[in-house]
Amino acid sequence: MNNFFASGWEHIVDINAYDHLLFVMTLCAAFKLNQWKQILVIITAFTIGHSGTLILSALDIIPVNPDIIDLLIPFTIMITAIANIVNYDKNKSSDTKLKYIIALVFGLIHGLAFASNFKFMLFEDSIIMPLFLFNVGIEVGQLFIVLLFMIALWIYTKIIKGEHLKWNLFVSGAGFGIAATIFLNAL
Numbered sequence: 350m351n352n353f354f355a356s357g358w359e360h361i362v363d364i365n366a367y368d369h370l371l372f373v374m375t376l377c378a379a380f381k382l383n384q385w386k387q388i389l390v391i392i393t394a395f396t397i398g399h400s401g402t403l404i405l406s407a408l409d410i411i412p413v414n415p416d417i418i419d420l421l422i423p424f425t426i427m428i429t430a431i432a433n434i435v436n437y438d439k440n441k442s443s444d445t446k447l448k449y450i451i452a453l454v455f456g457l458i459h460g461l462a463f464a465s466n467f468k469f470m471l472f473e474d475s476i477i478m479p480l481f482l483f484n485v486g487i488e489v490g491q492l493f494i495v496l497l498f499m500i501a502l503w504i505y506t507k508i509i510k511g512e513h514l515k516w517n518l519f520v521s522g523a524g525f526g527i528a529a530t531i532f533l534n535a536l
Contacts, residue, residue: 357486375524379433398456406464426528
């Protein structure tokens with residue numbers, strides 16, 4: 350059973366999962382250090398989204414087309430990056446709720462990518478515990494990446510005295526550029 354947790358963890362922290370790493374970092378780029386609670390909520394919304402499609406895919410309720418997913422994943426990163434730049438410093442509760450909904454919906458898309466890996470690991474009659482452990486591994490991996498990201502943000506804003514707006518522009522711009530390259534390569 351620990352294998353499922355480890356597989357979920359590795360699916361996020363593995364350098365070959367750079368598209369998911371890039372999404373998580375881009376998703377967090379517009380948040381400031383004092384918004385760590387919102388970051389936890391948005392990462393959890395993303396996890397809930399991909400958990401939903403993992404379940405549906407594992408039960409063969411929704412089909413997974415890897416070619417379409419390979420296009421949609423970078424598209425979610427590009428949209429997130431654009432939203433970070435356009436909506437920067439809009440802290441209305443309606444904007445925050447919209448970010449949570451977007452994370453949930455984009456989680457559904459990313460979950461389809463996780464699903465192909467997860468289905469290959471299933472060999473038991475019950476998918477509940479393997480699915481739970483795989484998702485916990487993904488969530489812990491995401492939180493680890495967010496922790497490293499927030500440490501880098503802390504160094505940038507507190508030690509180097511950089512402006513958060515520039516951080517957001519750099520991370521979101523890099524996220525957009527890398528995702529656009531992934532998107533074009535997937536065509």
